[in-house]
Amino acid sequence: MPGSVSFVACWFVTSICFPPIGPSSTLLASGSSCGGVFETRSNQQSDENVWYDRAFAFHEGARILGHHKGDIRVFLFNAAFSIELLLKAINAANGKATQLSHNLLDLAKDAEIPFSDNQNATLELLNEILIWKGRYPTPTKPGRWDNFYDNVLEKHIIRQRNGKVGITRTNPTTVPTIENFEVLWDIANQKWSEIQTDKYKIE
Structure with a gap:
């Protein structure tokens, strides 16, 4: 109509x-x-507030999708994307050129955020979700499939034996649950807030 x-x-x-x-x-x-x-493209690309507002929107979406009863990758992809946008907002706020990379570990390093080893493991898994696991059945590069299952995912699995019985479970401190995602967001968001506070002090 x-x-x-x-x-x-x-x-x-x-x-x-x-x-x-x-x-x-x-x-x-x-x-x-x-x-x-x-x-213009250039001022949008360097505008920290544009990056942050996008990050905030995807963060809010991820929080809602975290309660979605279907495929968990819907939540994970939005969570990973919100972290990427937030890290790029921080780097833009620090006057750094915006990276085309989606590598969350590299972006976090550039943003100088002291994530713990467990949190970096969560970021690494979210990075794979962002690049392919949350979007496609298989990665474009065959080696990425093997690396994901042999190395990345293995960091989130705890294997134990009780006599002759083997027990396998996920690592609650690293797997990207809603709670662990929110911890990552809060740490990065605190960095963003500190930068903004310092700017207001200078002004």
Whole structure:
């Protein structure tokens, strides 16, 4: 129906050009126009607040999807993506060029966030979710499949023996549960808050 099409078109343009106001949302004033909002690729790429608002949105989505009863990868992918965006927001806030990489461990290192060994193991698994496991049945590179099951996933499995009985269970301190994801988010978000606080002090 024409009315429905108009509504959908209006919603789409409004959502793209005027995204919901997040914690750091700002309107840009120069560049190409999108329904009254002016922006350029370069200032969007270096704008820490744009990165943070996207991170915040995917974080909120991940929290909801964490209670989804279906495929857990839906939650994991959004969780991993929110962490990637948050780390890139931090690096942008520190004046560093935005990396094209999705490697969460490298991004965390650049952001100078002191994650623990267990938290880095969680990041490593989320990294695989982000790159392929949360999106495709198999990775594009065959070696990545073997590395995931032989090395990455193995860090999250505890194997024990009780006499002749073998027991296998997940490691609750590393597997990316909602709780462990929120810990990662809180640590990185604290770093973001500290940077913003320091900037206000300077101003």
